[in-house]
Amino acid sequence: MATDSEAAEPAVPSLVDRYFTRWYKADVKGKSCEDHCILQHSNRICVITLAESHPVLQSGKTIKSISYQISTNCSRLQNKVSGKFKRGAQFLTELAPLCKIYCSDGEEYTVSSCVRGRLMEVNENILHKPSILQEKPSTEGYIAVVLPKFEESKSITEGLLTQKQYEEVMVKRINATTATS
């Protein structure tokens, strides 16, 4: 990763750079630093991931397990989608929980959808190997794929931060921490 925030663009734009726009939500559900990053494809599909500032991705954290059982009656693993119009999908609101991450230090984190739409799939690869989530949070370690309604494809990003806005929030946070320490 570039150490200089003003580094030249990487020689090769990544897959994410080429096809997706990054949107952010900071302090999701009021929980400090639990930042999410939503990758929005040009075809309106959204991939929900953890932002690099999320506690789970900080060094020293070990994930014990991940669960998609978000309530007694609802498991995101049971989501079944059929046909071109994705019938049968669980419908998500912005605050809908996607999964719970249990860490070895006893901390528990809930990942939320942040966008409204139909749940396409959750990432089963991180169930079997949680470390992928920390190694490649923006690609193989994604949490879920959500398909917003066609009419809402533009409006879903209204409550989210652009890359630039997110970076400003990060700067403010660091300054605030520095100030209080």
Add this chain to the structure above:
Amino acid sequence: MFPLTKESKCVARLLLNTGTCPRCIFRFCGVDFHAPYKLPYKELLSELQKFLETEKDELILEVMNPPPKKIRLQELEDSVDNLSQNGAGRISVSQDGSIASKNSNLNVCNICLGILQEFCEKDFVKKVCQKVEASGFEFTSLVFSVSFPAQLSVREHAAWLLVKQEMGKQSLSLGRDDIVQLKEAYKWITHPLFSEELGVPIDGKSLFEVSVVFAHPETVEDCHFLAAKCPDCFKPAKNKQSVFTRMAVMKALNKIKEEDFLKQFPCPPNSPKATCTVLEIECAHGAVFVAGRYNKYSRNLPQTPWIIDGERKLESSVEELISDHLLTVFKAESFNFSSSGREDVDVRTLGNGRPFAIELVNPHRVHFTSQEIKELQQKINNSSNKIQVRDLQLVTREAIGHMKEGEEEKTKTYSALIWTNKVIQKKDIEFLNDIKDLKIDQKTPLRVLHRRPLAVRARVIHSMESHYVDEHHFRLRLKTQAGTYIKEFVHGDFGRTKPNIGSLMNVTADILELDVESVDVDWPPALED
């Protein structure tokens, strides 16, 4: 020789007196050879009258005076009423006393509504042929299709009942099949006339169709009573304006009881005031198919036009670059382009190219020598360096099946330029050459998931060949099963294609360039240059 025999006299007289034209009379008397129908109308009428005159009983009539008692009163009154209803001509008495309307050749037939009167004669055929010639189609044969108003079936049915009753008096029977069909007689007369006028044979298999549609607005409601009697025969169909189609009317006529029919519809049918009208005269040529293979040399060209919200996102398309020329030369109305699979905007198609077929709809020009097709191919190739076409040829509709078969079953070979995040050496990519028939599972790629169902596709990478470029790049040639998403096999699509190049090499890989090297379908047949 007059085709009617003595046995038919009663029927013929009855029909003529009730307003039926000579040709329809022939039909109901079972005249089933062509020649009599082709005679001119006036001649038929006078011959018929002569034929009917040789009866011994003479009929003397003066319109305003009460008729003499010895004449069969009812019959006479009926026929007088009928003739005067026609509105044309007066009743006149000819020397030997037969009834004839002065201008009887102007009366519209109460069964065929004029179809077998003026509409099967040379003048009308000439009129249709003028339109055909003006339409600018090239043809060597034609199929003639004609459509009559549905109410003709009702009149035919009534006439059959009338004649059946009359013949019953002589203890003779008359089945529906003993009557010559209106359409058949019409075609006997008109086909040779069309052939002669246009200089081509009539062929039922011809792709060129001339169609004439008749209507008779005056009697449109003739059918309506059937809907009340047999409602289940008349279901409203979305595409049809009227529920009273020929099929539906025929079905109802087969169902309805004779007594019920006779209660609702006059028998004999009454004479109309006007003759049929021609609703439309149309020509159309069946589609022709042109096939070939195309190469795509641009990384900025979609296969089909890319238009979002009415705005074109990228200029032109493979489809348009090929089809526009064909549309012009074949003078076709529109086209349908299909190919054996397709490639992305940024992917080139090299090698022998990808098979395609274009359906040209309603072409006005259809005959081309192979030389002309070759020249057309050259023209397309000269007009653009983004695509090139080969093996351009005319094919049949059935042949298209071969192409689509290729899409599902045949293999394809590709060449990809791959980037790796980690530094690589030549030895790091050698193992790929040894992997044969690698099974992969591909979830529907995210980039198409908005329009495709979510599924997992099992595919096979048959073989690979790697070529080192530098520390972060190598070229990979692959031969894969049809339907494999190559880009996703390289970058892994968020781990949703497994295994992938990244996972096999334990790196983060991405694809920079992709070319289709070959589409392994052996259709269309290769042509020598």
